[in-house]
Amino acid sequence: MRVKVLTHTPEPEKTVAAAARLCYSNAGACEIMENLTEEKISSFIQKLMDMGHMSPTEHVTFTFAIEGVSRTLLAQLTRHRIASYSVQSLRYNNPFKEELKKEDETEAAKLKSENETYLKGFLYAGGEKALYKSFIEESGVLPALPEEIPEENLSHYVRGIFDAAGEISNGSFTISFPGTFSSILARTPFKFTAEGERLLLSGKDAVDFCLHIYGGVDFAGSLFLREKLVELCTRSADFFSGIKKQAEDYIAYRYYCVLPQAVANNPEALLVYIDALETCKKSYLAMVKMGIDREDARYVLPMGTRTNLVVTMNVRSLYNFFNLRCCERAQTEIRELARMMLAEVKKIAPNLFKKAGAPCEATGYCPEGELSCGRYPVRN
Ligand SMILES: Cc1cc2nc3c(=O)[nH]c(=O)nc-3n(C[C@H](O)[C@H](O)[C@H](O)COP(=O)(O)OP(=O)(O)OC[C@H]3O[C@@H](n4cnc5c(N)ncnc54)[C@H](O)[C@@H]3O)c2cc1C
Numbered sequence: 001m002r003v004k005v006l007t008h009t010p011e012p013e014k015t016v017a018a019a020a021r022l023c024y025s026n027a028g029a030c031e032i033m034e035n036l037t038e039e040k041i042s043s044f045i046q047k048l049m050d051m052g053h054m055s056p057t058e059h060v061t062f063t064f065a066i067e068g069v070s071r072t073l074l075a076q077l078t079r080h081r082i083a084s085y086s087v088q089s090l091r092y093n094n095p096f097k098e099e100l101k102k103e104d105e106t107e108a109a110k111l112k113s114e115n116e117t118y119l120k121g122f123l124y125a126g127g128e129k130a131l132y133k134s135f136i137e138e139s140g141v142l143p144a145l146p147e148e149i150p151e152e153n154l155s156h157y158v159r160g161i162f163d164a165a166g167e168i169s170n171g172s173f174t175i176s177f178p179g180t181f182s183s184i185l186a187r188t189p190f191k192f193t194a195e196g197e198r199l200l201l202s203g204k205d206a207v208d209f210c211l212h213i214y215g216g217v218d219f220a221g222s223l224f225l226r227e228k229l230v231e232l233c234t235r236s237a238d239f240f241s242g243i244k245k246q247a248e249d250y251i252a253y254r255y256y257c258v259l260p261q262a263v264a265n266n267p268e269a270l271l272v273y274i275d276a277l278e279t280c281k282k283s284y285l286a287m288v289k290m291g292i293d294r295e296d297a298r299y300v301l302p303m304g305t306r307t308n309l310v311v312t313m314n315v316r317s318l319y320n321f322f323n324l325r326c327c328e329r330a331q332t333e334i335r336e337l338a339r340m341m342l343a344e345v346k347k348i349a350p351n352l353f354k355k356a357g358a359p360c361e362a363t364g365y366c367p368e369g370e371l372s373c374g375r376y377p378v379r380n
Contacts, residue, residue, distance in 0.1 A: 002067040003340040005348065006310065009060040017044040019056035025332040026211065028042035045351045056353065057315035062345055066337065070258040072303040073333045082317035083185040087309040091295040093307065095256035097360045099285055111221045117153035118223045120144035121160025125181065133222065146184050154187055159213040163225045175206040211242045216330045219250055226271055255281055257304040261332050277302060318345065319356050326360040330371035
């Protein structure tokens, strides 16, 4: 998500202070503007905020560019009616333009070759053939020695070996292989330690190794054992954070979608999410290729689909927005957006937004009753 203030009313704090002063003065707004010092401006604004006299703040607007947010967020944001919106259209913009122009044969061939290499390693290490029966029969893959594997596919080959014979040990994060696979050492950039009959990698080396073998994974198309990936994520926080970053980029690039934090934090859910996105994308592309208009085919696109928009709100409406959406009870993505917007406007007009944010932060109590997050006391 990216947020930037595109433009705003010039001299926002002075404008609000002048409008407020006008109510109690015989002078006109131009004269008041000329005579306002920095001190007077901040003292007027302080008074306004203390009294809750908010109407002068309506004279000042901020326009934001918001990029890379979900359509779920869009639905929530546009409930805020005192605002103006311009939103990137899915009718005129096709997130999968390239895929529609041509079947990407190069990509498909690359994936096929990576998967075949994976299977060569998997079979070499004695992996259970039944697991990949149809792939093995279809491509006629046979086990291969490491020396036969081209450099660019080595990570997929080693992943195959790891899935067939590698183990994740208890205790500190340790990856072990049967000693008989020592020949893979010669080709990988990792230093294994032999311990008895086992080849071992521990701690950071093990994390780097796992990130290497999953580095080029196409989550929806590559062969890998899901339960093994999930176990790695569960055992090593460092590995999991590397995978999350990779999955987030993959989801943004391949599906033009946002990855919700709660899904990102659960490796099993992350894979389920990717499965669902793949199904939606395939269905959308199939319908467009059948001649269905994009504006109708888009009905199958997920709520997580990304969009970009421009929003303008006046300061009073922004106060209401921050009040509702900076609160812990607001949904994660829109809360992140609200906090980012607040940080931006505070840089421009710190006095004006001093009391903006979740209500608890300004008042010291929570108005959410039994739904309170517990950070502040609830007022009886
Ligand atoms: C945690 C959370 C959960 C929510 N859950 C739901 C939900 O389950 N279902 C749902 O439908 N919505 C839900 N909402 C959305 C919510 O009901 C509001 O629609 C949204 O927050 C916009 O707020 P608003 O109306 O104050 O903002 P705006 O539309 O920007 O209005 C600002 C203010 O102007 C005044 N105003 C605007 N229009 C009118 C009007 N027609 N008449 C009188 N006064 C007006 C009101 O004082 C209003 O507060 C939720 C919001 C939050 C923060």
